[in-house]
Structure formats: C-alpha cells, structure tokens
Amino acid sequence: METTVDVEWLPVCKTTDIPADGGACALVEGEQVAIFNFARRGEWYATQNLCPHKQQMALARGMIGSTGEACEPKVACPFHKRTFSLLTGECLNGDECSIQTYPIKVEDGVVYIGWA
Amino acid sequence: MVMQHLPTVVVIGNGMVGYKFCEKLLAKTSAFNLVVFGEEPRVAYDRVHLSEYFGGKTADDLLMAPLQWYHEHGITLHLGDAVQEIDRAHQTVHSRSGLVQPYDYLVLATGSSAFVPDIPGVEKEGVMVYRTIEDLEEIKACAATARSGAVLGGGLLGLEAAKALLDLGVPQTHVVEFAPRLMPRQIDAAGSQMLQTKLEALGLQIHLSKATSSIAGEGKIEALHFGDGSILEVDMLVISAGIRPRDELAKLAGLEVGMRGGIVVNDEMQTTDPRIFAIGECALHSGMIYGLVAPGYDMAEVVASQLTQGARAFTGYDMSSKLKLIGVDVASFGDPFIAEPHSRAIVFEDTHNGVYKRINISPDGKYLLGGVLIGDAEAYNMLLQTVNNKIVLPPHPEDLILGARGGEANEGAGVMSLPEEALVCSCEAVTKGAICAAVTELNVTSVDGMKKCNKAGTGCGGCVPMIKDLINGTLTAQGAYIKNVLCEHFDYSRQELFDLLKINDIRTYDAALDHFGKGDGCETCKPAIGSILSGLWNDLIVKQNTIQDTNDRYLANIQKGGSYSVVPRIAGGEVTPEQLMVIGRVAHKYGLYTKITGGQRIDMFGAHVSDLPDIWEELINAGFESGHAYGKSLRTVKSCVGSTWCRFGLHDSVSLAIEIENRYKGIRSPHKLKSGVSGCVRECAEAQAKDFGIIATEKGWNLYVCGNGGSKPQHAQLLATDVDKETLIKYLDRFLMFYIKTADPLMRTATWLNKMDGGLAYLKNVVLNDSLGICADLEAEMALLIQNYHCEWKEVVENPELRKQFTHFVNAPKVKDPTIEFEPVRGQKVVKAW
Ligand SMILES: Cc1cc2nc3c(=O)[nH]c(=O)nc-3n(C[C@H](O)[C@H](O)[C@H](O)COP(=O)(O)OP(=O)(O)OC[C@H]3O[C@@H](n4cnc5c(N)ncnc54)[C@H](O)[C@@H]3O)c2cc1C
Ligand code: SF4
Ligand code: SF4
Ligand code: FES
Numbered sequence: 001m002e003t004t005v006d007v008e009w010l011p012v013c014k015t016t017d018i019p020a021d022g023g024a025c026a027l028v029e030g031e032q033v034a035i036f037n038f039a040r041r042g043e044w045y046a047t048q049n050l051c052p053h054k055q056q057m058a059l060a061r062g063m064i065g066s067t068g069e070a071c072e073p074k075v076a077c078p079f080h081k082r083t084f085s086l087l088t089g090e091c092l093n094g095d096e097c098s099i100q101t102y103p104i105k106v107e108d109g110v111v112y113i114g115w116a
Numbered sequence: 117m118v119m120q121h122l123p124t125v126v127v128i129g130n131g132m133v134g135y136k137f138c139e140k141l142l143a144k145t146s147a148f149n150l151v152v153f154g155e156e157p158r159v160a161y162d163r164v165h166l167s168e169y170f171g172g173k174t175a176d177d178l179l180m181a182p183l184q185w186y187h188e189h190g191i192t193l194h195l196g197d198a199v200q201e202i203d204r205a206h207q208t209v210h211s212r213s214g215l216v217q218p219y220d221y222l223v224l225a226t227g228s229s230a231f232v233p234d235i236p237g238v239e240k241e242g243v244m245v246y247r248t249i250e251d252l253e254e255i256k257a258c259a260a261t262a263r264s265g266a267v268l269g270g271g272l273l274g275l276e277a278a279k280a281l282l283d284l285g286v287p288q289t290h291v292v293e294f295a296p297r298l299m300p301r302q303i304d305a306a307g308s309q310m311l312q313t314k315l316e317a318l319g320l321q322i323h324l325s326k327a328t329s330s331i332a333g334e335g336k337i338e339a340l341h342f343g344d345g346s347i348l349e350v351d352m353l354v355i356s357a358g359i360r361p362r363d364e365l366a367k368l369a370g371l372e373v374g375m376r377g378g379i380v381v382n383d384e385m386q387t388t389d390p391r392i393f394a395i396g397e398c399a400l401h402s403g404m405i406y407g408l409v410a411p412g413y414d415m416a417e418v419v420a421s422q423l424t425q426g427a428r429a430f431t432g433y434d435m436s437s438k439l440k441l442i443g444v445d446v447a448s449f450g451d452p453f454i455a456e457p458h459s460r461a462i463v464f465e466d467t468h469n470g471v472y473k474r475i476n477i478s479p480d481g482k483y484l485l486g487g488v489l490i491g492d493a494e495a496y497n498m499l500l501q502t503v504n505n506k507i508v509l510p511p512h513p514e515d516l517i518l519g520a521r522g523g524e525a526n527e528g529a530g531v532m533s534l535p536e537e538a539l540v541c542s543c544e545a546v547t548k549g550a551i552c553a554a555v556t557e558l559n560v561t562s563v564d565g566m567k568k569c570n571k572a573g574t575g576c577g578g579c580v581p582m583i584k585d586l587i588n589g590t591l592t593a594q595g596a597y598i599k600n601v602l603c604e605h606f607d608y609s610r611q612e613l614f615d616l617l618k619i620n621d622i623r624t625y626d627a628a629l630d631h632f633g634k635g636d637g638c639e640t641c642k643p644a645i646g647s648i649l650s651g652l653w654n655d656l657i658v659k660q661n662t663i664q665d666t667n668d669r670y671l672a673n674i675q676k677g678g679s680y681s682v683v684p685r686i687a688g689g690e691v692t693p694e695q696l697m698v699i700g701r702v703a704h705k706y707g708l709y710t711k712i713t714g715g716q717r718i719d720m721f722g723a724h725v726s727d728l729p730d731i732w733e734e735l736i737n738a739g740f741e742s743g744h745a746y747g748k749s750l751r752t753v754k755s756c757v758g759s760t761w762c763r764f765g766l767h768d769s770v771s772l773a774i775e776i777e778n779r780y781k782g783i784r785s786p787h788k789l790k791s792g793v794s795g796c797v798r799e800c801a802e803a804q805a806k807d808f809g810i811i812a813t814e815k816g817w818n819l820y821v822c823g824n825g826g827s828k829p830q831h832a833q834l835l836a837t838d839v840d841k842e843t844l845i846k847y848l849d850r851f852l853m854f855y856i857k858t859a860d861p862l863m864r865t866a867t868w869l870n871k872m873d874g875g876l877a878y879l880k881n882v883v884l885n886d887s888l889g890i891c892a893d894l895e896a897e898m899a900l901l902i903q904n905y906h907c908e909w910k911e912v913v914e915n916p917e918l919r920k921q922f923t924h925f926v927n928a929p930k931v932k933d934p935t936i937e938f939e940p941v942r943g944q945k946v947v948k949a950w
C-alpha cells in the first residue's frame with residue numbers, strides 16, 4: 001500500500017490478531033476500522049467498518065474474496081451481501097454508496113493504519 | 117462514400133421505436149441515407165426499464181445503442197434538435213436549430229407525452245411526470261427530502277412510479293386513483309382487490325374513487341384537494357394519468373389525426389401522405405394507440421419491410437402485459453374481461469397468500485382466451501403462449517393455474533411442447549424454433565448468448581424465463597448436461613465438488629480452491645465449500661471460520677444492529693424447570709430479550725459478540741449445548757406430547773423427536789432442516805410442513821419429506837408408510853445424506869425435490885429400493901457425520917485462542933460496539949430500528 005498524501009502511521013494491533021483471509025475491527029482514533037488480512041495474496045486492506053447499506057457496523061465480519069478477470073479484492077457485508085472493492089471502496093453491486101479505504105502497512109508483526 | 121444519390125429516410129424521434137426502426141432497416145438494406153432528429157439530449161434509451169435507473173443503473177446502461185453505433189452505421193443524428201415543421205409540398209423538415217432536411221420518406225416516431233390533466237395548481241413545484249430520464253432525476257431529487265409523496269393514477273405506470281417512490285425511501289407513499297379500483301383497464305375487480313391488499317402490505321396507501329379538484333400550496337405543492345372535500349398532505353406528486361400521442365407535427369402538416377389524438381395510419385403504417393409513416397406510441401391504428409414497446413417494434417418492422425419492397429402489414433397486437441413490481445406479480449393476457457356467454461371463467465383465490473388467478477376459456481372448453489394473475493405470475497409466459505398459439509387445452513384446464521395435483525405428475529414439460537412458430541420474444545419477434553435452432557446449430561447455451569445471437573429477450577425482458585427453459589430443454593433433449601456452477605471461482609456444481617473433494621480427500625477451503633478453483637474465492641463459494649466439507653468430514657467449523665457466513669463464524673445469529681442471539685438446544689421441545697431457570701438467570705444477567713421460537717425453544721436476543729463465550733460457558737456448565745440455530749443444519753424436531761399425555765396419542769412422539777434431533781444435530785446441510793413428529797393424524801406438530809416429518813399410525817410411523825414453510829409453503833410428501841422405528845431411521849439417514857450430497861447451495865429440500873428428474877417416484881426408488889446402489893454408502897457416510905459430532909460452543913469456551921476471536925475491537929477487547937442501541941418494549945429491550 002502506497003500513498004502520496006501525508007499520513008500518520010498509527011500502530012493498531014498485531015498481525016496475529018487478524019485471522020488469515022478474514023477481518024477484524026479495530027478502534028482507531030475513535031473510529032471503527034475494518035482490517036483485512038488477505039493472507040492468500042499476502043495483502044492487507046483497511047476500510048470503514050460501517051456498511052453504508054443499512055448503517056451496520058459489520059464489514060469486518062464479512063467474507064473477503066475477489067471478482068472478475070482482474071481479481072479485484074472485495075468484501076461482502078454479512079447482512080445483505082453488498083460487496084465493496086477493497087482497493088477503491090466502490091460498491092460492486094451497482095449501488096451508489098461506497099466506503100472509505102485507509103492506507104495500511106505491516107512492519108515487524110504490527111499493523112499500522114495511515115491516518116490523514 | 118457518396119450518399120447523395122441514395123434516397124433519404126428521415127426519422128423524427130429517437131426513442132425506442134425510432135431506434136428500432138433504424139436497426140431493422142439497416143439489417144435489411146444500406147440503400148438509404150438515414151437522418152434522425154431527436155428532441156431529447158441523449159440517444160435512444162430503454163424507457164421500459166426506466167425505474168432501474170433508481171436501482172443503480174446509469175443512463176449509459178439504459179442506452180439502446182451507444183452514440184458510436186450511429187456513426188458506425190452512417191446515420192446522421194441530430195440530438196436535442198426537435199423538428200418543428202414538415203413541408204410536405206417540398207418534402208422537407210425544418211428543425212428548431214434551423215436545419216432544413218429534404219426527405220424521400222419520412223417516419224414519425226414521436227412517441228407520446230405524459231397526459232397532465234387540467235387541475236388547478238399542476239404548475240406548482242414538486243408536481244412531476246414520469247417519462248424521461250430528466251423526469252427521473254427530478255423525482256429522485258424531490259424524493260430525497262420529501263416526507264410524503266403521491267402518485268396520481270393507479271394504472272400500470274402509476275404503480276411502477278409508486279413503487280419507485282417507496283424504493284427511494286419516501287416515508288409515506290400514496291396512490292390516488294379516480295376509478296373505484298386499481299388497474300381497471302388490465303385486470304378484473306377481484307384481481308384489483310387482491311392487488312390492493314398486497315400493495316398495502318408493501319406500505320403503499322391507496323385512495324380510490326378520488327377526483328382531484330386542486331393542488332394546493334404556496335408555489336410548491338403542499339396538499340391535494342379532492343372532490344369529496346377530503347385533503348391529502350404531500351410534498352410531491354407524480355402524475356401518471358395516461359399518455360397523449362405526440363401528433364402535433366402531423367396535425368400541423370395537415371395529416372389526419374384521431375379525435376382523441378394519434379396519427380391515423382393504415383395497415384402499412386402509412387399516414388394520409390403515402391410518403392410519411394407513423395410508428396410507435398404516436399400512431400393510431402384501427403382506432404387503437406399501443407402504449408407498449410412490442411407492437412411499436414412490430415410497426416417498425418412493417419415500415420422497414422415496406423421500404424424494401426416487402427409486404428409485411430400491421431394487423432393489430434395483443435396487449436398482454438406483466439407488471440415489473442418486485443414482490444407483487446401482476447399480469448393480464450389475452451382478453452382478461454371476456455365473460456359469459458362467450459367464455460367461462462376458472463378462478464382461484466387464496467386470500468391467505470394473496471394469490472388470485474383467473475382464466476377465461478372458450479365455452480366448449482377447448483381454448484384459452486385470456487386471464488389475470490395476481491400474486492403469482494409464474495405461469496404467465498406459458499398461458500400467453502397457450503392463448504396466442506390456440507393450443508388445445510388439457511382435459512382439466514384448471515391445472516394451468518393450480519399445477520397438476522395428485523402427487524407424482526411431472527411439471528415443466530410445458531415449453532418444449534409449444535409449436536415451432538410460437539412467438540416467444542414478441543418484442544424482437546423471435547420464435548421458439550429460432551431459439552432452439554440457436555442452441556442446436558450455433559451452440560448458444562445462455563440467455564446472454566441468445567441475446568447476442570438473435571436479440572431474443574432484449575426488449576421488455578418478460579420472456580427471459582421462457583428462453584432459459586427453452587435453452588435448458590433443448591440441451592436436455594440433446595443429452596447435453598446442464599450444470600449449475602457454484603460461482604465465478606468454481607466451474608463445478610455443488611454435487612460435482614462434493615465428489616471431487618471426497619475422492620481427493622480435501623479438507624480445507626484453500627486446498628479446494630488450489631485444486632479445483634481460480635481467483636481468491638468469494639462470499640458464495642466459501643460457505644458452499646464450507647458446507648460440503650462439513651457434509652463430508654464434519655470437522656470443527658470454527659477451524660476455518662473465515663469461510664463461514666457470519667452466523668457460522670460467530671456461532672450465533674446476527675441480528676439487526678449487529679448484536680447476536682443465543683439458542684441452546686432443547687431437543688423435541690422438552691425442557692426441565694431447572695433448565696428454564698438457568699436460561700432465565702443467564703438472560704437476566706446479560707440483559708437479553710427472550711422469546712419462544714417457532715421451533716419450540718427459547719431464543720435470547722441482544723448479546724454483544726464479546727459476551728457470547730461467557731454466556732455459553734454458563735449454559736454449557738448447566739448442561740446445555742449449542743442449538744445450531746445459526747447453521748445451515750438441523751434446527752429443531754418439533755413434537756407434540758403424543759401418547760405420554762395426549763388421549764389421542766398412538767406412540768411416544770416426544771421420545772422419538774428427541775432421539776432424532778440428537779441423532780442429526782450439528783450436521784451441516786445445503787440449507788437448514790426442520791422436522792416434526794406428531795403422535796397421531798391430528799398432526800399437532802405440523803410435521804407435514806417440515807423437511808422431514810413423522811406421524812404415528814396404528815402400525816408404526818409414516819415418513820413425509822420435502823415440506824417447507826417459509827415464503828412458498830409446500831406440503832411434505834409421503835415417502836414411507838407404517839414403518840417401524842429402525843426402518844424409519846435407516847430411511848432418514850439415506851434421505852438426508854442424499855440431499856446433503858446432491859442439492860445445490862442454499863436449496864431447501866422442497867426445491868430439491870421439485871427440480872429432481874422423476875420427482876418423488878425417483879426419490880422413493882433411491883431411498884427405499886436402493887435403485888442407485890448407494891444406500892450402504894449413504895448410511896456409512898451418515899454414521900461418520902454422527903460420530904464426529906461436537907458441540908462447537910463447548911470447544912470455543914474451552915479454547916482461549918478461539919475465545920479471543922469473540923471481540924468487537926481487536927485492539928480493545930473490553931469495549932463493546934457503541935453503535936448498538938436498544939430501546940425498551942413490554943418490559944424487555946429490543947434493538948433500535950434500522
Ligand atoms: C416508466 C415507463 C415504464 C414502461 N414500461 C413498459 C413495459 O413494461 N412494457 C412495455 O411494453 N412498455 C412500457 N412502457 C411504454 C414504452 O416505453 C413505450 O411504449 C415506448 O417507449 C414507445 O416508443 P416510442 O419510440 O414510440 O416513443 P418514445 O420512446 O417516447 O420516443 C419518442 C421520442 O421522440 C421524440 N420526439 C417527439 N417529438 C419530436 C420532434 N418533433 N422532433 C424530434 N424528436 C421528437 C421524443 O422526445 C422521444 O424521445 C413504459 C413507459 C414508461 C415511461
Ligand atoms: S398429534 Fe395426535 S397425539 Fe399429538 S397432540 Fe395432537 S392429537 Fe395428540
Ligand atoms: S419471517 Fe422474516 S422477519 Fe420473521 S424472523 Fe423470519 S426472516 Fe425475520
Ligand atoms: S447492511 Fe450491509 S448489506 Fe445491508
């Protein structure tokens with residue numbers, strides 16, 4: 001994950017706190033952030049935890065996966081299965097709502113979120 | 117390219133029909149110079165699916181063809197430039213921007229506009245119509261802040277508009293209709309009544325026999341005033357009171373128009389000037405305006421044929437239609453109103469499920485003339501075909517709307533028995549023969565492929581289910597194997613994967629994906645493979661919790677707001693006073709809402725995820741175990757008290773229910789399983805509404821299978837009669853294992869049986885007579901699953917690593933999700949509304 005904006009890297013949890021190929025929610029500066037350990041691809045993603053569909057704090061509990069030729073990584077909300085791109089936050093079911101993504105990095109077994 | 121010497125066809129109007137005409141003409145010839153004028157700022161789009169614009173489709177998705185298409189086909193297109201005058205003497209048209217375009221032939225495809233009645237106040241802000249994308253944008257903007265909205269007009273379009281307002285989240289949506297009932301022109305009175313009940317259940321408020329006398333408000337609409345003195349306060353109004361053909365140009369040019377609008381045409385679609393044609397919603401043929409696309413397309417075909425020396429003529433059109441409201445099927449076909457002595461009606465009315473069906477048959481009982489379907493329009497396409505092709509009716513025409521009754525008759529052979537020339541897609545005039553030929557000769561195997569191949573299904577889309585059935589039917593007839601692949605990551609059906617994973621001894625999702633899949637998986641294949649793996653090995657589900665649906669991942673049912681519910685097993689519904697006290701104590705301690713479920717047990721709602729392990733620890737210590745209410749697995753075996761207490765009871769239904777529930781508990785299946793045991797035919801446990809139900813008889817037990825409550829209830833069917841307990845359990849083992857191995861993901865037993873070739877007779881043969889020679893395997897596989905049972909919650913409670921996963925915040929395990937909010941109700945708490 002690279003970013004051009006100036007962000008402050010906040011340590012959030014240990015890599016082992018997040019299940020492989022799944023997610024968990026972390027409290028970052030009072031906000032709920034969903035962190036995903038895409039172990040299959042060796043990638044990490046972070047998004048808002050709130051599903052914009054019915055305003056449920058649930059995305060961290062969703063299943064992750066990929067879609068399309070380009071294998072776009074995505075997460076599916078456990079409530080009604082709206083899916084969102086982990087790269088762009090865009091809703092992949094044609095709904096207009098999208099979610100925020102955050103810069104994330106892993107160093108020495110610690111997960112950092114880039115806070116703007 | 118020199119085009120000057122080619123004769124010029126000018127098309128006025130770039131709507132659905134104008135576009136279709138260009139497409140059809142170009143398909144026949146390139147001997148014309150085509151010039152199109154369109155008044156709207158964009159190229160022709162699909163008005164029929166306009167409401168999908170609310171559902172997230174963009175204007176581009178709705179285009180009939182992209183702008184580029186017009187360029188590629190050498191069409192000169194003037195958008196946003198309306199024609200203002202036709203000079204018939206000089207054969208030219210004059211556009212608003214000042215263009216003067218000569219023509220050899222002129223095609224008027226100006227469509228219609230929404231009819232706005234002359235009510236004082238219609239000019240007020242917040243009063244709109246529903247015809248163009250621009251109208252939709254306005255409606256959407258208005259709906260964002262409106263507290264209450266109304267639609268004027270309870271016809272086909274009005275109801276679609278009302279549904280759109282509901283979907284846009286307008287809290288109060290009203291429909292105001294002048295007539296005493298809804299859709300008076302399409303359906304009969306009883307149908308209207310049923311439709312009204314269904315729509316009211318969706319949240320629409322319906323006002324009938326209301327004449328709107330004025331629209332009140334200071335500049336902006338505030339209320340509707342009615343003739344009877346009543347008032348309805350609204351912030352927005354969508355008028356859908358009918359259409360007005362756009363015949364103003366024609367009238368100006370001295371062409372004949374109808375008294376109530378519409379450009380008069382003959383069977384060749386010529387106006388009173390033979391060089392000028394009119395097609396689509398602006399044309400008046402034999403006194404009729406056709407407000408549907410399919411006849412418009414047919415008219416386009418007629419003109420294209422006329423210009424290329426063809427001889428096609430327009431001879432009227434069937435006005436059958438199906439409404440596209442989600443959640444409420446409404447259809448009318450043929451002649452819905454024809455009555456005695458010209459026809460006899462067969463009516464089916466089920467007020468409980470909100471289904472009304474009426475078919476009109478000829479007095480001799482031979483032919484279907486028309487009908488109305490409300491609440492369940494699945495049979496629409498087939499019935500329409502039966503009318504249009506004058507298919508001779510079966511001896512019991514009531515089967516057409518009731519389905520064949522009496523057990524094991526086959527259904528669904530229907531479509532394949534249609535004649536070759538049956539028009540399946542009326543919008544694009546594609547016959548059954550053409551569709552089947554595309555399958556056999558061009559190897560088209562999907563609806564999308566068919567759309568590309570011959571455009572079938574691209575118009576109103578109503579025929580798509582039938583196209584699907586025809587493709588599958590043709591493939592089956594060819595002996596081709598049709599498979600339901602899991603998703604984009606696995607090119608196999610669930611049943612194939614079940615066998616593959618078994619033979620290859622695959623025990624994890626990742627291994628399955630590596631061996632048989634591609635990509636990184638998704639929310640469809642993960643739980644499906646999870647279910648297969650459980651069905652094979654019954655390993656502990658929490659070991660691979662990230663491939664499970666959230667309920668299986670947290671071993672609890674997620675509820676609105678993100679809290680979970682807890683359901684301990686109460687086998688057969690039998691519970692001791694001591695156990696009740698434990699449940700009461702735990703619920704009290706953790707502040708849980710308690711309710712008796714439909715399956716004779718107790719559900720505790722409102723648990724924070726981080727409290728789940730503690731709650732379960734207390735329950736398990738008191739002897740409870742997981743109720744698997746969260747799993748696609750056996751839920752409950754409901755029982756009546758049977759011979760132990762009931763004076764009618766023949767055998768001990770409670771003991772059998774407990775034994776069976778404990779035998780199959782925790783086993784994962786394609787979907788949830790429910791069961792019941794009744795002590796006699798009075799059936800107090802409602803066993804015949806279950807996936808498997810057992811009823812005591814004088815001589816033993818009767819076993820019923822594949823019943824279903826839920827949204828499409830279906831009675832279970834008798835599989836075995838008067839068997840003893842051992843035989844019963846043997847049959848159950850086989851039946852359940854066969855289901856677990858062969859059903860598609862999330863397919864209940866009822867659907868599984870409905871889709872099974874040969875139906876109940878086949879199933880009976882497999883389970884009772886071992887016709888496939890697999891019964892010994894099925895029994896052994898089931899024995900393995902039963903042997904591997906463990907209470908998942910016990911494992912979690914005893915394992916600190918697993919327990920750790922039950923937190924809301926990984927970095928603040930003690931903090932609960934602050935967004936979960938409750939409110940009090942009747943002495944307990946419930947979650948705050950969405
Ligand atoms: C919300 C909605 C839902 C519908 N649902 C269904 C359905 O389920 N099934 C069904 O069969 N039908 C349905 N219809 C009806 C269907 O859309 C029409 O029958 C069809 O669009 C008619 O096509 P047309 O080309 O005749 O008219 P239009 O599509 O209206 O096109 C006419 C075009 O001509 C233009 N025009 C007019 N005058 C001029 C001029 N002087 N110069 C240049 N351009 C001009 C207009 O701006 C317009 O773009 C629906 C309609 C609506 C609005
Ligand atoms: S089903 Fe028969 S045995 Fe059971 S409670 Fe009802 S009447 Fe009694
Ligand atoms: S019937 Fe509907 S609302 Fe009631 S519990 Fe089932 S899903 Fe929920
Ligand atoms: S709340 Fe996320 S999909 Fe509905």
